[in-house]
Amino acid sequence: MNIEDSKNHVEILIVEDNKADIRLIREYFKDDLTIYHNINAVTDGVEALKYLKKEGEYKDAVRPDIILLDLYMPRMGGRETLQEIRKDDTLANLVICVMTSTVNEAMNMNIDLMPYTFYMNKPIDAENFLELMHKA
Numbered sequence: 001m002n003i004e005d006s007k008n009h010v011e012i013l014i015v016e017d018n019k020a021d022i023r024l025i026r027e028y029f030k031d032d033l034t035i036y037h038n039i040n041a042v043t044d045g046v047e048a049l050k051y052l053k054k055e056g057e058y059k060d061a062v063r064p065d066i067i068l069l070d071l072y073m074p075r076m077g078g079r080e081t082l083q084e085i086r087k088d089d090t091l092a093n094l095v096i097c098v099m100t101s102t103v104n105e106a107m108n109m110n111i112d113l114m115p116y117t118f119y120m121n122k123p124i125d126a127e128n129f130l131e132l133m134h135k136a
Contacts, residue, residue, distance in 0.1 A: 069082060070100075097120055
């Protein structure tokens with residue numbers, strides 16, 4: 001998604017089990033006045049898929065423009081969640097940023113070869129994070 005095309009409005013879904021990381025990402029966006037954003041967060045891949053498919057409590061969920069996906073979570077981790085999203089034709093073109101503490105993990109998954117997918121190293125650097133979001 002090109003942010004200019006959406007008049008600087010971006011819907012973000014954070015899939016992360018660490019509440020401190022969720023707060024940190026929200027803080028980064030709070031200080032960036034160039035993007036009007038709405039951030040929703042879920043704590044694992046099972047909840048992410050329910051959100052994306054508008055199931056149960058997520059029946060009114062807004063389709064995200066970008067998903068920030070942690071690799072290591074309970075119930076369903078990022079790797080499996082990414083595979084499930086990419087298998088679903090209605091979700092396959094979502095932009096996904098995989099957040100990982102090891103570049104090797106992202107390289108082993110061939111994230112750089114997947115369409116609409118990129119990765120970011122943890123801990124997340126505010127300046128690089130916002131720069132990537134503007135490009136997404």
